[in-house]
Amino acid sequence: MYKSEVDLSSARKLFYFAVERNVSVWNALINSYTQNERFFEGFEMFREMLRNDVQPNSVTFVSTVPSCENYFDISYGGSLHCCVIKHGFGSQVSVLTALMSTYAKLGEISSSEILFDQIPNKTQLSWNVLISGYVNNGLPDESLVAFRKMQLEGFSPDAISIVSILSACLNLGDILLGQSIHAFVVRRSFETNINVSNAVLAFYADCPLLSTCFRLFKRMATKNTVSWNTLISRYVHSGQKDKANVILHQMQKEGGKLDSVTLLSILSSYSENENFRQGTILHGYAIKTGWDSDVSLTNALISMYCNCGELDAGSRLFAAMPERSVVSWNSLMTGFRHYNLSNDVLVLFAQMVKENQRTNQVSILNLLPMCSMLSQGKSIHAFALRTGMIEETTVLTSLILMYARFGKIKLSVLVFQMGKRCDISLWNAIMSVHVDTKNAKQAVAVFCEMLQISLEPDNITVLSLISSCVLLNSLNLADSVMAYIICKGFDKDVVVSNALVDLYARCGSIVVARLLFDYLFEKDTVSWSVMINGYRLHGDAEGALKLFSRMRLSGVSHDAITYLSLLSACSHAGLVEEGQRVFNCMIEDGLSPRTEHYACMVDLLARAGHLHEAYNIVNRQPFKPSLGMLESLLGACKMYGNIEIGHRIFQMLFEMYPQNSESYVMLHNIYAAAGKWEDANTVRSIMEGRLLRKLPGFSLVGDNFTY
Template identity: 45%
Template sequence: MFEQMLTMGFRPNVSTFVTVIPICARCGAKHIGRSLHGSAVKSGALSDQSLVSALITMYAAFGDTHVARAMFDELVVKSAVAWNAMISAYARTGDPDECFGVFRSMMVADDVTPNLVTFVSVLPSCCALGFRCAESVHARAIKCRFSRRVHVGTALVAMYSKLGDIEAALRVFRAMPEKNLLSWNSIISGLVRNGLWDAGFAAFHEMRTSPDARPDSVSIVSVLSACARMEDPHLTASVHAFCVKNRLDACVSVSNALLESYVECDRLSISIQLFDQMVARDLISWNTLISGHVKNSGVDAAIALFKRMFHAGIKFDVVTAIGILPCFHGDKELALGMSIHGYSIKTGYASDVSLANALISMYCSCSSVEDAELLFHCIPSKNVISWNSLLTGYRNNNLYNEAAKLFDCMLSENQKPNFVTLLNMSPICKTQLQGKSIHAYAIRTGAVSETGLLTSLMRMYNRFERFDLCRALFNTGDKTNVIVWNALLPAHSNAVLAFDEMRRADVKSDVVTVLELVSACTEIGNLDLVHCVTSYIHRSGFWRSTCIANALTDAYAKLGSISMARAIFEDIETKDTFSWSAMMNGLGIHGDGIAAIDVFERMKSEGVEPDEVTFIGLLSACSHSGLVEEALMLYNSMIEEFDVMPRREHFACMVDLLGRAGRLNDACELVKGLPFRPSPSMLESLLGACRCHGNVELGEEIGRWLVESDGCDAGAYVVLSNVYVGAARWGECSRVRFGMDGRGLRKVAGCSFV
């Protein structure tokens, strides 16, 4: 219309400019706004303060506060409209210091008085300046008799709520003679923001019965936020019913708040149903449900929903990527993770450091550490989370040397380690000195008070058999916390006494406590203690825990009571892979390989997928029972049928099996063809087989490999000397014994649990 007006020959006046310039600000038409400014200067209309105020507001919307301030300072006589425009300009661009400075200059000016708009404009900026500025502006509003006006009162309520002084916000709200919808929403959101969820609900109920206003979508979103924090599904359902009754559920923001609230209340099925019923969804809807699946360990469902979102043409953002990336593990998800990385680079999201950190974690989880390192070095401004992400990846992939080097590099670049950093470093310390250095740094920074780090340090000292230091750390911890006691149990010289001490302290046990106790009894080798622990498990209600039942199955099998182990195994309602593996391993220990294979067949018939641990137990059982052909068949099916790649432990079982069966040449060929260097224990097993079957030549070759290896101990020399004794080659026997003495090795006396 303005352009048509110009083409018809009409000249714009002040009223025309004042009308059109704000439209340029709203539309972001910067060039048109500047040309209108030029036209106003040319026509001499800038003498009108209302036009100057409109231009100040426009330039503030464009972010050009310097131009706006220059125009404001050029005014000889400044009206309240001009002052308000400048205050609003600084408030809009997020410069609270300048905003308050202009307000203070206005207060000392002789020719102007603040009005309602002045206070509404300046009060939001006081949130960033603290109570002193907030209370001074409030005092001025009282002096000017504006504090009880609805708009100023609402701004005061919002200001005090954001400052955390909810009592002051309530006093202002109660003193307001008139309230509107914005006032009610401000006090409700303020109460919820400050954690007063019950009070927020009470205010919402009062609002419903008040004649001043009816709840709208903003009110509902605030109340649903309280439902989510309280994790109360019944309140969420009540608010949901209110939304349906008042036709507020069609609003996307309300539907998203309902989704989040049901997710936080562990009602994911309702969230899915609500999501499918939504007429209109936005990106927040998808992100909320994806994070809900991740929160409830529905990794496959989260990935499926992400793919569905992608096929629906919804472009994801940084929040989506950060939410879905933790779901990716292994080679299968690596390709999808890399595609997200590629899309992030294409859209410019890759510059976000939080997303880069999530991508580093994803690459490490998918065992692609090289890609994680490459991405890490490409981050221009790393934060401590970036370092921790790669450090955690190194630790999870057993790259302890690389982790130690990264930690040193982190210190050399003046990046301060935090609690997570130290938590990653304490389990990988190779020496007590390294562990004590981590401990000392934790004390210096105060991080040692964190329960997670304290227990990690306790376990570290337990690994070095420094039980005194472990106990000293325990004494500094929170003795009402079961996690601290759980860390003490494996380090205590008598775990049963420590458990008794824990019970006397009235600390309630958890699943980890019981697992540590069962493990300690197994290590002690006392079957009576395991019977006592089993009784405690029955009485304490832990009996239905699958992991505890698995531990008991393993304990009874190792302590000789295979019948009890089998009874516990059969009583497990939901057997997992570890249940079947524990039973098979127990049967293998007792030399019943046929029964172990029968259990394996049952496992397959019930649809449970075996893993690498399952096959270690099976092959070991076959080895103890001399089932060579069966073991070879299982070994082949492991690779071909179940796609489980053999690890060092599988090769060790096969070497032991072939050696026991006297197929020494086959075992030797297997060792020579290994994709890694054979361990000393594997070579010792083969050497022992050579002694049993009297193969001196092969025993000499294996013995030479062992002596040349770094991990050779006295046992290898003893077995090799016994090989020579069996062949009556006393000279070679003496030479081996002499070599053993020369290296300062002494045979450790054996002992038996029986």
């Protein structure tokens, strides 16, 4: 009666008041501790029982064995096994089955197999323990073999067997086999078992076959919190946040009880300011139901507030926590880093160290991008060395990028050489460093070295290699890279294929680029945009416009980059009407033009002599005109001799960019070309008064020219 958590102390007092404490009394107390997950106390009571010369029975061992798998290591499990044999229970099926489970959970699956073979009369439970042991130790094939043997020996699978074998199918990635198990479930009428239904639901969710999962979910006669959580978490992980919120609202509408898992899943999807109100509602629900005392949930709330831009709310919640984990500190640091608050990140880390809080690699990964001085980065490097975190690949990768950011490429290479040569992420990091610093030959050399040690590249490696080819502008190298990509099957990745199309377009082979584009396994928005941009690079505005028409007919959505490439192509080809149609089409599609789009339109109209229209766009656009946009229009005013608009543009340049000498020179030249020498001299005087000088020109021809 006193076995519940709240009355455990009363149970122990009653135990010590007992006049006679036989084995049943000891078993009752040991079992009380085990059921309440007080494994250490349970095991200590077992040892005290032996010291009091009380002979244990099979129930004693079945109650005590779980303590080893949940609290102790394999040495305790082995000692308890010896104790079982010593007291003559080495052939008891229930005891052997409990020991099997312990060995399997401690990773000693071979020991579990030996015990299974020793059981003379195997039970359904012993088969289930073996099958689940194989699954939990990453041996799904063995679990399927055991599942089949179990049936051949006359045992019919139960709900526990089905749940385990579905996990095995998921680990194997065998959807067809999982569907066969689902058919077995339907045929044997296991669908009424909520645990089995949830396991089938989780299988389809993790495959992921979300549409099948959703249909199955709707057909479930009974749903519990686990059912709802499975669907919500998978929608969140697949990036379908809106659907996850719809399911959450439906759960609440149908009276489903939200638990900490529900809240953790849905809170992780809130990353925009618009989610802030819903996040605060869930925070209120957590307080009302008492879940706010859960450290993991509080960490998720801190992340939610930071992701929604409410750093003060996240900081207050962090400060009010009675108990913090390393995740708590990292959550707030990540929020500060996201908004580039480097000082706050550094101060928080210093406080963390001062309070002797445990740090991990996430803490270091938050710190390194925030270093504003090389000395700070070196200090963090030293801290990582001192704490042993330098062994983490993610930390080494971040250090490589940090040193490269300060231009210390040699140090980046040294850090790279410290790491495990078999880790592809380190090779990717050093290749990206060489690409970013325009040292393409070295990036290609790193790739060749990687092949020499038989390390298989991944998609990121290949993308860095393609970027190197773009910098080197070598068709021969591009051909070799393409052959390698096709040979290794990377061409089936749409991102890699898009990069290949861009590579050939930039290397001057628009024909090959178009062939690659036409034979793509899959075309996304980027594919079309890259090919359109390729035509722009080759000055073929008509080809770009024809491809854009095909893109619209195909139903693929177009983005701002697509329109920017088109407008730039029209600008350089002088196609005014076509450019205006493209610009209007962009607005009709619901895309708001950015500064770059307005700059292209101004350049297009200015080149064609439509200076008044270009000037009107400069005045009407919702952004501050860029320096390049204004200089482009001012240059056109010089070309077409339009003094009036030229003077207006100069006034804008004078107000916005007063120290830019080029605008003064251009206005001076406009007045000089029109014979207005007095105005030209006035502009020169203003320049001299502001101590501005024309940037000197230089020649690419001469004795000192080097390339």
